[in-house]
Amino acid sequence: MEFTREIYWNVGHNAGTLVPMYLFAFTAIGLLVRGFLKRIEIYKQGLPLIRTDQPARRLLHMLGNVLLQKKVARVRWPGLVHGFFFWGFVLLFIGTTLIVVQADFTDLFFDMKFLKGTFYLLFSITLDVAGLVCIFMLGGLLVRRYFFAPEGLETKKDDAIMHGLLLTILCTGFLIEGSRIAVTELGTPLSYWSPMGLLVAKGIAGMGEGGLRAMHKVLWWTHFSLVMSFFTLIPLTKFRHIFTTSTNYFFDDLGPKGKLVNLDLENEEAETFGVTNVKEMTWKDIFDADACTLCMRCQDRCPAFNTDKPLSPMKVVNQLGEVAFTNPEANLVDTFGKDVLWSCTTCRACQEICPAAIEHVKKIIDCRRAMVLMEGEFPGEEVMTAMEATEVNGNPLGIGYAERGDWAAELGIKPLAEDAEVDILYFVGCYGSFDKRNIAVAKSFVGLCQAAGVKVGILGKEEKCCGEPMRKMGNEYLYQTLAMENIEVINSYGVKKIVTTCPHCFNTLEKDYRDLGFAIEVEPYVVFLEKLIASGRLQIDARELSCTYHDSCYLGRHNDLYDAPRALIKAAGGKILEMDKNRAEAFCCSAGGGRILAEEKIGERINVKRVKMAAATGAENLISNCPFCLTMFEDGVKGAEVEDALRPKDIAEILAERVV
């Protein structure tokens, strides 16, 4: 006997079944398509944006994340449960499709059956197990959502529909299988290849063939109708994420990571700058809202949200969607709220974890641009003062520009204007140049270079703020002015390589300046120093060092540099007591996104919270790699009252203390 089964058993493979079945199916699929076409009209309210270039790379990125559930599984348990459910669901979908293909296509037209023999056995057991896995995973997710919901998890009607519908479909599936097995397979070896179906069959076998057949027929049509309802519900409920979230990976920003779009400020036609209206966002920004599954991962990691500020990245994304669908004329800045928009530190924790490839930060900056460029508004007067100071003196601290290079004079470091024959141009940045605490870091870095025989030059009074805080605050005009001036000066000296100690400078020169025609190699000091040590040019005496390490947002999430700084600390003899939130999950110091210029007026202080995390490790030193972080931590140790126990330091300092 060959292993197989009669497709359409009991319901009949005839016009009486097929005509209503296919009518129903085509209607459902038609409704599904219509639902999405309607949504596409909404996405198209946004501005054009090309996200279909490099299709092969995009497809690979999408498949990696959809099939392997890479990002979903970053949060282990719910992620794995979702992953297993996904795969069960995929297998059931493939299995059902195979049945349709054989019964109504290959067998019908070519007399060809493939669901037989060994393949049928594998098919049978695979689907049986897949169904069981789906029920367990869905049950698990249901219990989590309705009985052990993490704080803040929003549960809507959509969730009830999704859980209810899918569970009913899965259970009716097993009952249908069970009743079929009870009548046709009980006692045959074939039944063992459907263990779950067999179990059900044994349970209901007592109903007798007549009852079983009647129940089978009713359930078959119920099951089928529910599946068709599922199709029609996809565009109307959160089920839509099956399509939107997966395609959002295809439309993902391929990088450079986090780089903002340059505004064309020379465009005389432009009447507005930045975004206040959903029609000034791109279609992708609206699509993002449809890709969101409200999983809350962004919000859970947002430093603003977690210190009682009004910002939730998830809320911003969903409000944008709501506006696009219900009230496209609404003012987005008012919809989100100004305090919400100013609270973002652009730390990228939201985007890094988002399993739907949503771009949160860009939307916030777009709105900030409108506030600054169209209204001259800032989160506070102190920020406006810093902007004006930067216009006048090229630094937000307001110190006379001519003193910018004074710190380096005693080290014998000359500005390029006096000596342009150097190995590297050290782009010092404002804090390294003017802030007493960070001048110590700049000196340490220069000391390390000198110990390794690297000739360093600076721009001195010709250097200006890289423009990063201004740009992130929305002041694109000031950013571009500063950038153009810096680029012109740097280019005039024929510099070969630039090294930075500030990750904000690095990110800006390495990514943002490229859009303005800047072509010189830029390297962050951690990478530069690691190479010097590896090549033996720089010798470090490893001495005991009790420390924890803070990944700055702009070296970490924005540039994926997690190992080089750790290697340097190791070379210095440090054993890092990691904080719970480290690497891509690191908690921001509060000063990104131009917030270094602003007072933190709402909620708990982010820097104090981070310092407390560092203090909890019991380490004596809090090592970081960013002047903003260092500034915030020097302040934070006072706020957390751990001044005596915990010393904030920069990597350059601990290395300089141990140079041979």
Add this chain to the structure above:
Amino acid sequence: MKILVCIKQVPDMESKFKVDDGGTWYAKTDLAWRMNEYDEYAVEQAVQLKEQVKDADLTVLCIGGDQVKETMKKALAMGCDRGAHVADGDSSGKEPYQIAGIIAEYAKDKNFDLIFTGMQSQDRGSGQVGLLVAEMLGLPGITTVVHFAYKDGVIEAKRELEGGVKACVNVAAPAVITCQLGLNTPRYPTLPNIMKAKKKELLSIPVDDLLKVESRQETARMYFPEKKGGGLVLEGDAAELADQLVKILKEKTAVLG
């Protein structure tokens, strides 16, 4: 309504100042330039008045070399309609009476309803120009204004006096107003306004056409104050600090007899 606002370009006060070779003014190397702080209040107030009365024409006037045009552009971006640049490569060599004379000569036949300026400049700080302009034009001059309201041709102003006391003044336009810190918060120019400012009228007038008065005073010498002592920061715990303090008081003063 016709409004004039007079501004001056001054060095940023955070700059490192040196006395120039002539010994009568500061050297102009390594300085960052900006709008005189008090003139920013004047521009803001003038723009607010223009926005209030709607039908107004606002001229910004500045005396100096070509580099002052940058500062004038900021005033234009803040909302002034046109610029009158009095081209003078040696404006810092002119004393307040001459500066006032230039402004008065420019304004005398133009029937301005209101003239705003800062109560003093951050660099010379004479505080004379506004009042001298008023005097030369025969207009009432109200100085150190910290509150300004305008209704039906009447100005209601508050002047800051010593010790936190304020004087309330009502005066009919035309008049000259000099502005003090606290009057308003100058706006940050929006990008469309910065763009528009680039296209606004900015006419240069040679200073010789307007300078009709003789100087009355001369700067004899400019110098840094002589260093006489300085602050002393004591460090240590409270008991130690007390001892140190007593010691200093005994040695250097007579308070402990």
